[in-house]
Amino acid sequence: MGAFMKEDDIYIGTFLDLFNIRFAPTPFSADAMTVYGGIDEMTALQGEFGIFSSKRPFSASAALLGLGGIHKALAKNRWLELLRNLPDNGDQQIADALVANFRKKPPLPCYMRAHDARIKGENRVIIIESDAPLFYLEQKYLTISLPMAPRRQPAKKKAKKK
Amino acid sequence: MDLAAVHTGISDYYTAKIRKFGATPLGVDWTCLPTQELRFVQLLKVCDFTSPLSLNDLGCGYGALLSYLDRRHAGCPIDYVGVDLSQAMLRRARRLWRNRPNASFVHGHAGSRLADYSIASGIFNVQLGQPPDVWEGFIAATLDQLHRTSRHGFSVNFMRAPPAGTPERKGLYSAEPERWARYCAAQFGAATEMLDGYGLREFTLIVRRRSVSI
Numbered sequence: 282m283g284a285f286m287k288e289d290d291i292y293i294g295t296f297l298d299l300f301n302i303r304f305a306p307t308p309f310s311a312d313a314m315t316v317y318g319g320i321d322e323m324t325a326l327q328g329e330f331g332i333f334s335s336k337r338p339f340s341a342s343a344a345l346l347g348l349g350g351i352h353k354a355l356a357k358n359r360w361l362e363l364l365r366n367l368p369d370n371g372d373q374q375i376a377d378a379l380v381a382n383f384r385k386k387p388p389l390p391c392y393m394r395a396h397d398a399r400i401k402g403e404n405r406v407i408i409i410e411s412d413a414p415l416f417y418l419e420q421k422y423l424t425i426s427l428p429m430a431p432r433r434q435p436a437k438k439k440a441k442k443k
Numbered sequence: 444m445d446l447a448a449v450h451t452g453i454s455d456y457y458t459a460k461i462r463k464f465g466a467t468p469l470g471v472d473w474t475c476l477p478t479q480e481l482r483f484v485q486l487l488k489v490c491d492f493t494s495p496l497s498l499n500d501l502g503c504g505y506g507a508l509l510s511y512l513d514r515r516h517a518g519c520p521i522d523y524v525g526v527d528l529s530q531a532m533l534r535r536a537r538r539l540w541r542n543r544p545n546a547s548f549v550h551g552h553a554g555s556r557l558a559d560y561s562i563a564s565g566i567f568n569v570q571l572g573q574p575p576d577v578w579e580g581f582i583a584a585t586l587d588q589l590h591r592t593s594r595h596g597f598s599v600n601f602m603r604a605p606p607a608g609t610p611e612r613k614g615l616y617s618a619e620p621e622r623w624a625r626y627c628a629a630q631f632g633a634a635t636e637m638l639d640g641y642g643l644r645e646f647t648l649i650v651r652r653r654s655v656s657i
Contacts (some may be wrong), residue, residue, distance in 0.1 A: 308579070
């Protein structure tokens with residue numbers, strides 16, 4: 282996937298974080314009237330607009346939600362291109378998994394991460410329901426793991442023999 | 444209270460936003476289109492769409508509400524006037540909606556006509572360094588104007604005050620829901636309704652006239 286991000290591969294973690302904040306567990310509040318944000322916000326948006334759909338790849342919804350950030354257009358476009366080119370129609374697989382998750386009551390928070398696509402059989406989107414991806418949080422998630430590999434460094438030009 | 448400085452501050456702030464981000468949700472300080480439109484869903488609950496209506500949109504920005512109305516309420520004829528303090532914002536709005544019938548945009552801090560309904564989305568959130576009493580004076584004056592220019596009712600939204608013990612976000616104004624509902628009920632003799640629980644850290648205040656004899 283490094284082929285898509287090129288020198289913007291340093292922002293991959295930032296893009297994963299953008300998703301993870303928007304789909305995070307709703308911050309706890311003892312006052313039910315002050316519950317907001319995180320997965321509750323996404324659930325409300327999904328309920329009203331059906332943002333995630335079996336007829337719409339995840340990348341299109343991610344663009345709508347601003348999950349490509351606001352500061353670097355090229356990096357955002359590369360990120361969305363990466364999502365569009367996930368193997369085995371992974372872009373739609375993610376949307377389908379989110380749709381199924383939003384049908385649950387309550388939906389699980391979602392966590393996006395990356396795994397090493399160079400390992401045999403791992404060049405695919407991996408979706409795990411009721412996962413615990415963060416050992417420091419006692420919280421079940423829907424985990425979505427994207428296959429990633431480092432970009433290849435351009436071959437160095439050989440010095441011409443004089 | 445002289446609110447000219449407040450109005451100038453608001454105009455400058457949103458002019459900078461639209462110049463930086465263009466006619467997009469970010470250009471009016473929202474994170475994305477869905478959250479911008481989820482606010483429209485709540486605010487428009489003040490309206491009765493079963494018959495033609497006129498609508499003032501205070502702090503209209505680039506007129507994003509029109510695109511939502513055209514999609515969700517296409518069957519209802521709506522006479523729309525957008526009002527904004529930023530001339531740069533209005534230039535974008537007029538260019539974007541130049542071919543749309545029954546839509547116009549005016550410069551100012553208040554509706555210039557009496558409409559069936561008025562809405563204002565997010566206009567009280569960014570306090571711009573104003574002292575709390577000045578900002579609340581601005582809010583009260585704006586609510587008064589919304590009431591005066593709305594035949595049936597109006598709606599506004601506020602950021603909700605954070606839970607006890609949680610710090611306020613600097614530069615943003617938030618309120619307890621009852622604070623402004625009480626104000627509208629006492630000041631206008633209006634029926635108020637509060638909407639929340641729609642996933643955002645805010646609430647929508649709907650204010651309806653008890654009588655329409657104006």
